[in-house]
């Protein structure tokens with residue numbers, strides 16, 4: 001008798017295959033993609049404050065000098081970035097990620113997620 005292959009419940013062969021080979025059909029993916037999105041320019045690091053399908057918003061603090069008082073002031077910056085399909089499961093709200101500048105993808109998006117620096121659980 002042939003033994004039945006044990007597969008986790010609810011997992012079809014297709015989804016298993018998808019998990020094994022990490023690739024995506026996202027054309028705005030810097031690693032895969034048809035034309036491979038070119039990352040050039042500045043690189044930013046920040047915390048994910050919002051996650052939507054295919055996009056994230058990051059926030060980080062920067063210091064600017066106030067000449068009048070000879071002190072530094074904290075300012076916050078928010079940047080929207082493209083989240084490629086292959087990284088959709090790795091990035092969550094609260095994570096520290098790195099994004100790179102690329103060509104404008106839409107009105108507000110001109111950056112793409114490069115990598116996850118720190119997951120939220122590892123923060124402590």
Ligand SMILES: [Zn+2]
Pocket residue numbers: 023024026029030031032033084085086087
């Ligand atoms: Zn990809």
